[in-house]
Amino acid sequence: MLDKHIIDFNESLIGLRDFVELIDPFLNDKVEEHDQHVRPLVASALLKELLSEHSEWKEGEKEKFIAMQEKIQSQIDSKYSEETEVIFEKEESDDKKVKSFSIKIKSNDDTIADHISNVKKANKHISLLYTNSLISLLSNVEWFFSQILHYYYDQHPESAGVQKRTLTLKDLKTFGSVEDAEKYLIDVKIDEVLRGNFESWTSLLKEELGLGLGYLKEIMDELIEIYQRRNLFVHNGGVVNSIYISKVKEILRKDIQVGDKLIVEKQYLENSICKLQKAFILIGSELWKKLSPEDENRGEILGNIIYENLLHSRWDISEGLCYFSLNDSKINPVDKTIAQINYWLCKKELGQYSQISKEIKNIDYSDKKEIFQLGLFAIRSETEKIIELLPVVLESKQTNVERIEEFPILREFRNTPEYKEFKENSKFFKEENKEVITVDTTEK
Known part of the structure; x- marks a missing residue:
């Protein structure tokens, strides 16, 4: 059933997020553990470069930076037994603008080398976490897409075009029935679809499954970029090729050229999960609505x-x-x-309240349950009316204090002094926090 496929897909993405959130802090702690030893060296190099290159200073400003650099250098000298040299190197363009810069640290102290090596290693692990999570994300999407295609074609095999396909006599001998042969041809069809690009997927959904996909219009370019970036990591080591350049809109690949190596940052990964989660749950839901x-x-x-x-x-x-x-x-x-x-x-929350303000102002929920009225008052930020309704909602058990403390729609209200006062004086919260005291009366 499509409901099960949608639930499983959603849970797989929750699991992916949870995995990243579990591993990410550990790796970042590793970076910080070693980076704190390297950071003063980098700061010293940058200050030296600033002092040598900059010529226009405000009164006392240069002396301030000199003192800062000397203090950092003193800390470095006292910490490491061997002499340490920090070199700042920059690459300039034809018009003398800095294109890139690097910092090299020369030292016979093995401790510094170990810290630098461990920072690089931990950063690489973080990069691999995000990159592999992006690949896993698209694998989950492909699995879900294949499941909904199977569900549809199993009900409508004629839409898969299996009647027009041919099988050899050798192939036919391997099947126990016509139904088995039909399932095989559907599998072949779906396998061919999955090897296509994202644009071909949407064409199939529109033309063969009859879906509208209007909700994809605003994010289609982003979805294509995510799909193409995944392909780069799987097939080209993350290095940009002409296919990526030709498929991705220019606004989404600003300053990216053939030969550049792309990375996946945490924010990019989260945005990709959100975009694909929304898009494919809606695709599954629209197909579900069409079929049932x-x-x-x-x-x-x-x-x-x-x-x-x-x-x-x-x-x-x-x-x-x-x-x-x-x-x-x-x-x-x-x-x-x-x-x-x-x-x-x-x-x-998206900053689009002006689009709904008129509707919110004129809507009347007096004929609905108090719990829904509570939601409307929260949208309107009508604190007094919420306070008025809360006892009614709790007394009638339309909800409980745990949910009042959790509801996203009451987040703003929960920060008000009125709510804090309500909690202090309300019997519902007092009952919730009441401790049960037991007395051991067993004779010793």
Whole structure:
């Protein structure tokens, strides 16, 4: 079922994020452990270069930098037994502008060499973590894409064009039935699709599966760049080739030329995960809607994915999934109301409140449950009304204090003095924090 595929895909990306977050601090601690010994050497070299090259100084400024450099150098001399020389080298362009610079450290002290070597090693490990995570991300995407294609073609084999394909007699003898042969041809078809580029995937989704994919329009260029960058790491050691240059929009490859070696930074990786998570969950959801328009589970499953992303302030992903839910006529009214409130929250957090302010101002939730009214008041930042409703919501058990403390939509409200006062005086929080004291009455 497509619901299971979507859940599994979402969980695989959560797992990828968790893995990076688990390993990344450890590697960065390793860098810092050794970098703190190298940093003074670099600072000394940069200050020497500044003092030799710079000619215009404000009163007392040069003396300040000289004192700073001498202090750092004194620390270096007292720390290392062998004489240490730090050389600043720069490469200039034809117009005498600095293109690049490097710092070389010459020393007979093995301690310095070890620290420099360990910094390089740890930085390489960090680079490998991000690069391999990007490759793993695209592997997860390809797996999910193949799963939804299998799901669709198993129901609509004629769309795969298997009737027009031929098999040899030798091939036919290996199959136990016509159904087995049909499955084989579908596998061949999907394998061919996966070997294509990202643009061919979207063409197939539109032309053969009949999907609209309107939600991909704004991020299509970014998705192509992510896909092409992954290809560089898998097939070309991360070195830019003419294929990358021809496929990627110029605005996304500014100052990148053939022969340059690309890297994957943490922010780039996180952005890639977010873009692909949003795009392919929407692709899976649109196909699900096309094949099973009456299935109400869609709203609940998307709602759970949205909430998980709201907790981590991934507003863009949540906004896209909320918008899809709002335009799904078969989603349960309760799920749709939740999607509406969360959509407004995403717009507000993305700095787009002006787009919804009129709607927010005029909407009336008086006919809805208090928990939904609470969400609306939170969007409007109406603190007094939230305080008024909180006891009602908690008394009627529409939610509990744990969720009040967790709801992303109440994050702003939780920082107000009114909320702090409410917590101090509310019986609900007192009951929650009440300690159970047990007395051991066993005779000794």
